Amino acid sequence: MRPENFFSIEDATGGTPRQLAPGITTTIYTGDHAMISIVRFEPGARGVLHHHPEEQWGYCIGGSGVRIQDGEEVPIKPGDFWRTPGDMPHTMAAGPEGLTVMDVFAPPRAAYNRPGSGFAAD
16 A cells, blocks of 8 residues: 555556546546646547646656647657646647556646536546
């Protein structure tokens, strides 16, 4: 058993699972001032273009894909990371092997914390 406030990408214990869209799932870990979301895309899955007031940072953990942000499409691979200012339109599309991304939101994204809110996929 892990101590309180310690987590693993391989074990969702302590997180809140969510289905974001067909082929896209996340596990959410919320703190007082920031939130992490581990997002898994099946091969070829694509999110919905959306925006939200929270600032978002993303990090590609595995796989490949395309980050679509403010009208630009940028290929991503493991090790790449990016910043999305609040209210900037964005989404992602997974490559043929799928994609795993860690998103950090500050402050915590309110829609993720309301079960049944129907938020858009990230």
